[in-house]
Amino acid sequence: MTWQVFFDMGGYAFYVWTAYGVTFLVLLINIVLPILQRKQLLRQLILRQKRGQR
């Protein structure tokens, strides 16, 4: 099987690859978003703690 045939998915390329693409995008967002939010929260809390000490 060539790559061409593989990507063509028997003519259903749009449906199959959109399904897989959006799925992994949603899964990725649900992991990355809480990590970014937590890092931001940690930065804020550290800043607040430093102000409190002075």
Place this chain on the structure above:
Amino acid sequence: MSVIPAPVGRFFHKMASPPHFYALAERFIPWLTAILLLLLAAGLYGGLYLAPSDYQQGESYRIIYIHVPAAWMSLFIYVLMAVMAAIALVWRMKLAEVMLIASAPIGAGFTFIALLTGSLWGKPMWGAWWVWDARLTFELILLFQYLGVMSLYGAIEDKRSAAKAVSILALVGVVNVPIIHYSVEWWSTLHQGPTVTKMDKPSIHISMLVPLLLMAVAFKFYYLIAVLQNAKLELLKREATSQWVKTLLEKSA
């Protein structure tokens, strides 16, 4: 005298303490991620490449390898949320509240994926993006239930009362889970019946079944990682002024 043996009780008590849970989550996430990536690689290779095409649906059927596991997860996560809601209501356990609210966005994500991939599968096979069929309609309601849990929790300022309200909402909504599961049997419908979870032999060939199960297990591991990430954030938010967070900040500063 308690029915639970003392060491087991101690284990759960320790697990439920926020600083211990936070540290444990940090330690486990890299391992869980490694397992997830292996399972995904195997499942995708098996599903997209090794498995033969369907004799009726051609290559379009390959959407099954994300559609079905995602749909299973949408129900599985809701049941877990209902269990955590019950624990939160009965024992007022903080960690159960956190895990309940941490699960909601992931459940919503899987429900959205199940609906969207179903739509992308339905268009070439049924000729329609969407039909108001029992299975599809109740799955859409499930999405609104997840979003409802998230917005109700966000709307109430005091997080302990918010968790109580959300627990009741999540528990009441669990009636939708069996309705979705049996919808293809109760109503005559366009959606195909179960192919895997039949009591007798599954009506799916082993070369298609193995990647499907691999993807299903992969999604379970994904849920674990995502729920731990969400729970860590939620714990930090709720316990920002507690002593263990202060110690954590001093270490990372």
